[in-house]
Amino acid sequence: DIVVTQSPDSLAVSLGERATIHCKSSQSILYNSNNENYLGWYQQKPGHPPKLLIYWASTRESGVPDRFSGSGSGTDFTLTISTLQAEDVGVYYCQQYYTTPPAFGGGTKVEIK
Amino acid sequence: EMQLVESGGGLVQPGRSLRLSCTASGFTFGEYTVTWVRQAPGKGLEWVGIIRTKTYGPTMEYAASVKGRFTISRDDSKSIAYLQMSSLKAEDTAVYYCVTGSHYFGVFDIWGQGTLVSVSS
Numbered sequence: 001d002i003v004v005t006q007s008p009d010s011l012a013v014s015l016g017e018r019a020t021i022h023c024k025s026s027q028s029i030l031y032n033s034n035n036e037n038y039l040g041w042y043q044q045k046p047g048h049p050p051k052l053l054i055y056w057a058s059t060r061e062s063g064v065p066d067r068f069s070g071s072g073s074g075t076d077f078t079l080t081i082s083t084l085q086a087e088d089v090g091v092y093y094c095q096q097y098y099t100t101p102p103a104f105g106g107g108t109k110v111e112i113k
Numbered sequence: 114e115m116q117l118v119e120s121g122g123g124l125v126q127p128g129r130s131l132r133l134s135c136t137a138s139g140f141t142f143g144e145y146t147v148t149w150v151r152q153a154p155g156k157g158l159e160w161v162g163i164i165r166t167k168t169y170g171p172t173m174e175y176a177a178s179v180k181g182r183f184t185i186s187r188d189d190s191k192s193i194a195y196l197q198m199s200s201l202k203a204e205d206t207a208v209y210y211c212v213t214g215s216h217y218f219g220v221f222d223i224w225g226q227g228t229l230v231s232v233s234s
Contacts, residue, residue, distance in 0.1 A: 040220055042158075049210055049224035050158065061222060093158055097219025100174050102148075104158040 002026050004096050006105030012113040019081040021108045023094035028074045031098065038098035041070055041079045044107075045090040053092075054079065086112060115140045115223045117211050122228030125201055133196040133228055135211030143167060143189035146218040149196050151207035152227075161209070164194060165218075179205075201232045 003026040013019040029038045037057035042050035052061045054070035057077055067082040081088055089112060094105040121133040135147060149161040162175040164185040173185050184197040194211060208227040214220040 038219065042221070049227055050221070051224075052220065052222040055216055055220040055222075095158075095221070097217070100163065101160045101176055102219050103160065107157045 001101055002029065002096050002099055002103055004094055004103045004105040006092075006094055006108050008108060009106070010109040010111065012111045013081075013084045014113045015086065016083050017113075019084050019088070019110055021079040021092050021094075021110075023072075023077040023079070023105050025075045025077075025096050025098075029096045029098035030074050037073050037077070038096055039070075039072075039077050040095045040097065041068075042093045042095065043088075043090050044093065050093060081110070084110070084112070115213075115215060117213065117223055117225035119209060119211055119225040119228040122209065122230045124231045124233065126234050127202060127232055129201055130197070130199040131201065131230060132198070133209055133211075133230070135194040135196070135225060137192040137194075137213075140215075142187075142192035145213045145215075147185070147187060147194040148212045148218075148221065149185060150210045150212055150221070151205075152210070153204075153207040156207075159207070161196070163218075198230070201230075203232050206230060206232045 005024045007022045039057045041054040044050040053064050058070045069080050071078050091107045091109050093107050116138045118136045125131045146165050148163045151159050151161050162185050164173045165171045182200045187194045208229050210227045211225045212221040213223045
């Protein structure tokens with residue numbers, strides 16, 4: 001099974017500053033036949049289900065602000081929030097869907113400094 | 114609008130059984146894979162299992178932690194998926210979400226609100 005590891009576990013960022021979250025998979029999740037990375041990013045706020053932000057590693061879900069961006073390929077990926085807003089506080093998860101079972105990272109808690 | 118609504122959660126004693134339901138609306142349910150994901154209190158997300166569409170069987174797969182105890186099924190005529198849980202353990206305590214993907218089956222853009230299962234004596 002593919003294992004997905006996120007870092008850091010938590011980070012505190014000032015409003016308007018950049019937040020960067022890292023995700024690493026135990027093996028490549030790049031499918032060569034379509035050149036897609038099978039990785040998604042989710043945001044979860046307390047008491048709510050996760051919300052999809054990014055899929056195919058860098059495709060922003062409809063309605064997601066463009067301050068959220070995803071990058072990376074193969075085994076190493078990054079979610080960047082370019083200018084942190086108060087409403088971005090929450091826990092962020094990456095998830096590989098290259099193989100079954102799909103695996104989530106352990107989560108990164110984002111707070112305001 | 115594609116929607117999923119879970120029901121059936123509650124307090125159950127260890128060793129007992131419980132069945133969760135996931136009712137879909139706003140889309141042709143039979144054309145979509147359904148996945149169950151759970152989240153223990155204060156913890157991260159854990160994939161529980163999947164049921165694919167009739168085109169693929171339907172076939173089911175389960176996490177090692179629940180294999181042999183949990184069974185996923187679906188009734189496309191009613192737009193409902195089920196998670197039958199037996200031999201429940203304290204570590205099964207979690208919010209259970211049913212999810213599906215409109216972009217690709219492994220991309221979870223549609224989530225239910227979740228239903229809490231508490232296993233305790």
